[in-house]
Amino acid sequence: MMEQFRPLDKDVVSLLQRGLRQALASAIERMPFPYRPSSAAGKKGKNSPIQDFSLLSVPKSLTIVLVVGLLVTGGCRQLPSGPSVAxxxxxxxxxxxxxxxxxDKIQPEYAQGFSVxxxxxxxxxxxxxxxxxxxETFKYLLVQCGTPTPSGFEATQVIQVPTQRVVTLSTTYIPHLELLDQVDALVGMDNLSFxxxxxxxKKIERDQLIEFSSGRTLDMERLLISAPDLIMAYGTGDPDVDSYNRLMQVGLPVALVGDYVENSPLGRAEWLLFTALFFNQEAQAQRVFGEIATAYESLVxxxxxxxxxxxxxxxxxxxGTWYMSGGQSYAAQLLNDAGAAYLWANNDSTVTIPLDFESVFDQAATADIWVxxxxxxxxxxxxxxxxxxxxQFEALKQGNVFNNNARMNNTGGNDYWESGAVNPHIILADxxxxxxxxxxxxxxxxxxxxxEP
Known part of the structure; x- marks a missing residue:
């Protein structure tokens, strides 16, 4: 059983709680209730624009003409019909x-992976x-729409801002669009299931978003036809897995988002500012992130x-492998900031540590809590x-196991891995x-x- 711990001085607790209660209540109030899709969710009707339009039915020569036309007329153009824009x-x-x-200008304070x-x-x-x-590093030249592209950046990818049509290749970027009021700019994703x-x-149910992948393969033609101003992607360093090179080779504007590399919860959340750069939404991003950082640091x-x-x-x-969070990882910092004695805190890895069951049991058999x-x-x-x-773990015997799956829908989406990245203060409060x-x-x-027992 867990022992009873001596709380902080009551005056200190009371002072901190007053400010935190209001900040957390405000943050949670902005979060949507868990979504429960209807039985028809995900089904495309007979008149679905996605179902009716198939690149397979377009002659190859016409597809090439359409693609070249879109690339030549890119930038400050009249947008093609389709999903609404910002x-x-x-x-x-x-x-x-x-x-x-x-x-309105910003500079990251916690994130180490980008600068402007x-x-x-x-x-x-x-x-x-x-x-x-x-x-290796990646540079992006963001040019205000209607102004000339400066010389001297011939080897740098040029993206006109503010972005009006965006494609994301990960659900973790959706909260950025939500907090910046730019969900209307989202025209498609690699996978809509999660x-x-x-x-x-709701946009998925209304067939307002295009899905660009089948398994792990991106539909390049469909991506080109959708004419995005920006594709938010991630990289792993493995050319067999990464798609950004192929996207750039065909002239698509791609920005690599390295938020997942950050080991600091606030550093990861601060990539909201990175996304804001592409929408000219620095002021809103700074305001929102400032509230997040203040709440998090007060909890610490x-x-x-x-x-x-x-x-x-x-x-x-x-x-057969237990992937334990490294002692210097994002997850370990959350546990440390929450006042836990994490059993692998002395490990210096920033990523997961592969262990066998027996070695974990030897160290954690009598641990108080399992998460x-x-x-x-x-x-x-x-x-x-x-x-x-x-x-055989004492934490399971005593009912002290807590899982981060409280906000899941029946399509498999888990909001911990989605909005949790920009709400570290709420995760920490949990x-x-x-x-x-x-x-x-x-x-x-x-x-x-x-x-449950």
Missing amino acids: ENSACVTDYDPDTDYFP DYYNHYKLVTVTQPWTAAN VYAPEVR ELTAHLSAQPTVFSGFSYE NVSQDWLSRDDAIATDPRYG LIKIFHPELLPDHELVYYQQL
């Missing part, structure tokens, strides 16, 4: 080289950490001087049915509630739930 689309009509077209240099009518964005241990965001699921202060901490471990065994288990587990019986050995419930007595779990 409203911040006005191009400059009377260019003045002495005018600063970007009065501002000039009067263009921004030079540099991604220095596109993937783990990357040894989307959680209710607003985006709440757990900074605890006299005792519960012992915690995470993960589960998958096909972040299989997404399929809802009860103690689910865990034991997967592997009876799980029943974990504090689990580890030290006396510190946040009014907080109700959002992303986490306790496994």
Whole structure:
């Protein structure tokens, strides 16, 4: 059983709780309720524009003409019919080289993977950490629509801003569009199955989004025909997996988002500012992220001087390997900031550590709390049915297993992996509630739930 821990001084707790209660309530209020799609979700009707339009029915010569035409007329163009676009689309009509077209400027404070240099009518964005241990950087020249492209950047990808039509190759970028009020700019995704965001699921039901992949293969023709201003993608450094090179080779505007490389929860959330650069939404991004950072740091202060901490471990065994979060990883920092004694905290890895079941059991058999288990587990019986050995962990015996699958829909979308990336303060509040419930007595779990007995 977990021991009872001595709480902080009551005056300190009261002071911190007053500010946190309002900030967390405001943040959670903005979050959509868990979505429950109807039985018709995902089915395309007879008059579906996606179903009726097939590139397979278009002659190859006509497809090439259409693609070339779209590429030649790119930039400040009249957009083709299709999904609605964002409203911040006005191009400059009377260019003045002495005018600063970007009065709102940002610089990342927590994120280490990108930077931006501002000039009067263009921004030079540099991604220095596109993937783990990357040894190359990527630059993007963001030119205000209606102004000339500067010389000297012939080898740099040029993208006109503000973006009006965006394609995302990961659901983790959807919350950026939501917080920047740019969901209307979303015209397609690589895979629609795992989307959680209710607003985006409505677009899917109305056939307003195009799906660009079949398995792990992107439909390049369909991507070209959709004429995106921006494709938000990720890289791994493995050419057999990455698609960004092929996209760039055919002239599509691609930006690599390296948020997942950040080990700091606030660093990962701050990539919201990166996305904002493409929409000229720096002011809104700075305001929203400022609220997130303030709430997160206040919660960290709440757990900074605890006299005792519960012992915690995470993960589960998958096909014979237990992938434990490294001691310097994103997940480990959340556990540390929440006031947990993470059993692998002394490990210096920033990624998961492959372990066998026995070595985990040797170290965590008597641990107080177990978190972040299989997404399929809802009860103690689910865990034991997967592997009876799980029943030997004291945390499972005592009912102290908490999973980050409280916000899942019936298409498989898990909001922890979607909006959780930009809501580290809410994840942290959940974990504090689990580890030290006396510190946040009014907080109700959002992303986490306790496994049923």
